Amino acid sequence: MPQPHDILFRTLADPTRRAIFERLCRDGDQTVGALTAQAGVSQPAVSKHLGVLKQAGLVRDRHEGRQTHCSAQLGALAPLIDWTRQMAGFWQSRFDHLEDLLKRMDQ
Amino acid sequence: MTNTATEALCVVVEREIPFPPEKIWRALTQPHLIEEWLMKNDFKPVVGHSFNLRADWGVVDCRVQAVEPNKTLSYTWGAYGLESVVTWTLTPTSTGTHLRMAQSGFRPDQQQAYQGAKYGWQQLFANLERVLARID
Numbered sequence: 696m697p698q699p700h701d702i703l704f705r706t707l708a709d710p711t712r713r714a715i716f717e718r719l720c721r722d723g724d725q726t727v728g729a730l731t732a733q734a735g736v737s738q739p740a741v742s743k744h745l746g747v748l749k750q751a752g753l754v755r756d757r758h759e760g761r762q763t764h765c766s767a768q769l770g771a772l773a774p775l776i777d778w779t780r781q782m783a784g785f786w787q788s789r790f791d792h793l794e795d796l797l798k799r800m801d802q
Numbered sequence: 803m804t805n806t807a808t809e810a811l812c813v814v815v816e817r818e819i820p821f822p823p824e825k826i827w828r829a830l831t832q833p834h835l836i837e838e839w840l841m842k843n844d845f846k847p848v849v850g851h852s853f854n855l856r857a858d859w860g861v862v863d864c865r866v867q868a869v870e871p872n873k874t875l876s877y878t879w880g881a882y883g884l885e886s887v888v889t890w891t892l893t894p895t896s897t898g899t900h901l902r903m904a905q906s907g908f909r910p911d912q913q914q915a916y917q918g919a920k921y922g923w924q925q926l927f928a929n930l931e932r933v934l935a936r937i938d
Contacts, residue, residue: 779813786815786903792839796829797821 703774706751711736712744716753719767727756727763812906823872823892823899830875830890847875864888879905 707713715730727745731738745765748754752771756763819826829835831847841855841862847869855862863880867887876889886905893900 782813782905783815786813786905789840790815790817790901790903793826793829794817794819796835796839797819797825800825800829800835 702751703753703771706747706753709744709747711740712747715741715744716748716767719754719765720769724764724766727765730765812904814902814904816900816902818895818898819901820898823894826892826899826901827872827875831869847871853877 707716711734715734718730718733719725727738727741730745731741734741734744736744745754745756749756753768754765755768756765758764829839831845833843833845836843836845841857843855844853845851845864845866846853847866849866849869851866853864853866855864860881863885864877866875866877868874868876868889872892874889874891876887879886879888888903888905891902891904893902
């Protein structure tokens with residue numbers, strides 16, 4: 696079963712998709728049209744990337760008339776931070792074991 | 803999210819250990835000792851040597867990158883489709899050793915099947931650092 700960080704990593708691994716997400720982080724909310732103008736790919740391709748970003752929780756959209764406005768959801772990056780915290784916890788417990796071993800070892 | 807970008811993307815654990823570097827070095831480099839505190843393994847302190855760490859939850863693919871007896875040891879660490887580098891640094895102190903472990907440089911593991919993730923990981927982490935720096 697995919698872990699939250701797997702989905703996050705996979706979603707952001709695509710350079711075009713990542714560029715869209717970064718642009719939303721950097722410049723704030725954008726319409727799909729404005730994103731397409733800068734993305735260098737077709738509007739259907741941009742919409743597809745936005746769909747994947749939405750599934751990962753990284754982007755939220757709202758409709759206003761005929762326009763769709765997208766915004767970055769930075770909170771969705773939390774699994775990445777949790778994941779490194781887990782790794783830190785793993786190493787802390789290994790250090791404990793290492794110290795126990797050193798006490799048992801002869802010189 | 804209050805972590806800094808550096809903390810989020812690099813795992814560092816440091817401890818003062820009341821034993822000399824030579825003794826810690828043995829625990830870090832002798833397979834039967836490594837097994838006691840880390841995992842089952844076929845480690846050899848030879849640059850370029852590929853080895854596995856094996857646990858109930860899976861296997862970590864590793865390759866030795868640097869060996870400087872009693873001072874530095876580093877190896878790649880491939881797990882969950884991501885490869886990183888684990889670097890141990892031993893610094894003698896008046897009471898023993900300052901032991902530091904840093905795991906960093908996460909990038910796609912070429913041996914594992916993250917086809918969509920084969921490019922751009924370094925860039926991803928560099929960019930995420932900038933993004934995360936703004937969250938604080």
